[in-house]
Amino acid sequence: MRATRTVSLVFAGSGATQASWMSRLPAVLEQTGTGVAGLSAALTMLGLGTLAAMTLTGPVTARFGSRRVAGAGFTGTLVSLLAIPLAQSPTGLALALLGMGVGGGVWDAGMNMQASALESRYDTHLMSGFHGWWSIGSMTGAGLGLAATALSVGLLPHLIAVVLIIAVLCAVGLTVFGEDKPGRSDAAGPARSPLRRLAAIGTLLFCGAIVEGAAGDWLAVYLNQDRLLTHAGAAFWYALFVSSMAAGRLAAERPHRTVGAVGLVRAGSLVTGASIVLVVAGPTGIWLYLAALGWGAGICWVFPAALSATGALAAPSAVALMTAVGYSASIVGPLAIGRLAHAAGLHTAIVSLLPLALAVALLAPALASADREAGR
Numbered sequence: 001m002r003a004t005r006t007v008s009l010v011f012a013g014s015g016a017t018q019a020s021w022m023s024r025l026p027a028v029l030e031q032t033g034t035g036v037a038g039l040s041a042a043l044t045m046l047g048l049g050t051l052a053a054m055t056l057t058g059p060v061t062a063r064f065g066s067r068r069v070a071g072a073g074f075t076g077t078l079v080s081l082l083a084i085p086l087a088q089s090p091t092g093l094a095l096a097l098l099g100m101g102v103g104g105g106v107w108d109a110g111m112n113m114q115a116s117a118l119e120s121r122y123d124t125h126l127m128s129g130f131h132g133w134w135s136i137g138s139m140t141g142a143g144l145g146l147a148a149t150a151l152s153v154g155l156l157p158h159l160i161a162v163v164l165i166i167a168v169l170c171a172v173g174l175t176v177f178g179e180d181k182p183g184r185s186d187a188a189g190p191a192r193s194p195l196r197r198l199a200a201i202g203t204l205l206f207c208g209a210i211v212e213g214a215a216g217d218w219l220a221v222y223l224n225q226d227r228l229l230t231h232a233g234a235a236f237w238y239a240l241f242v243s244s245m246a247a248g249r250l251a252a253e254r255p256h257r258t259v260g261a262v263g264l265v266r267a268g269s270l271v272t273g274a275s276i277v278l279v280v281a282g283p284t285g286i287w288l289y290l291a292a293l294g295w296g297a298g299i300c301w302v303f304p305a306a307l308s309a310t311g312a313l314a315a316p317s318a319v320a321l322m323t324a325v326g327y328s329a330s331i332v333g334p335l336a337i338g339r340l341a342h343a344a345g346l347h348t349a350i351v352s353l354l355p356l357a358l359a360v361a362l363l364a365p366a367l368a369s370a371d372r373e374a375g376r
Helices: 002-022 025-032 036-064 066-086 090-122 127-150 155-176 195-217 219-225 231-250 253-258 260-281 286-299 302-313 316-344 346-351 353-373
Strands: none
Touching: 002 025, 002 066, 002 090, 002 127, 002 155, 025 066, 025 090, 025 155, 036 066, 036 090, 036 316, 066 090, 066 155, 090 127, 090 302, 090 316, 127 155, 127 231, 127 253, 127 302, 195 219, 195 231, 195 260, 195 286, 195 302, 195 316, 195 353, 219 231, 219 260, 219 346, 231 286, 253 260, 260 286, 260 302, 260 346, 260 353, 286 353, 302 316, 302 353, 316 346, 346 353
């Protein structure tokens, strides 16, 4: 499937773009003279820009087509990426990240809508594989950022090289955008969409995204402070987690055909719940690292399965809106966990993830639309 392989480049480029500048964050802060408060404000601008763009991408795509909209999104993102090393103040950084947010939101929602269209065309689950390529791109971007830092490559030349490489990849990827018509038209619209089922999918996605994001935002700190892992041990835990996420998503197509989205997500969320228990109450040593593999493999299917089910159930613009729901969890989750950690301790905050994982298991039947679409 040439279209599938080609669209994977767009997902990989998105992940690499995000990881490239974040891997150089200390250099960015030093260059712009930005402190914690300034960084918080800049990241807020990034998040707001992304959410606003994701919300509007569905209707805009219905009018102008996925190729032009996604192309505008990735062009805006890459221009903003170049603006980051040129920024000389906290305000300049905030404006660059606002541009990154708007461009990245359009890019992200647009590529997920195209992925949903491809699933409709080939009548099989592809979304997890696409998100697996996003993870590969993210790990590659972070690795190149680490290499650039170790070799003392300046921020501007590093990001110029990133922009040139990603521009070529995404230009190739966009050549197949627009070849597929979504299975349901926006004309059929929200009024005919089963809103209760979509609300259940959105709740499942929101809970799952918080559980997924917490591993990146807080687990290294928790493992170091509460479970007494070394910095290297905590970093290795996270590396296992992201690798397990990527591998699980890349290998998801066959399990989706044999087990179905409902069974796969339910079983995965229970594995994640058991992994949370191991992290907070199990023995140290190899058990903690097995928990990293279980957490990553268990939760990795929630986001793509929710988007697939939405695409099978409702208008294409709903996929963009559901993408925004998942992204909003990455903003709300760290803030909520941080507040709970401040009030009751980080251990309690991590334990609070367990009922969210169980909620995903309980809500998994809402994904049945994806199984019916695949002929299960």
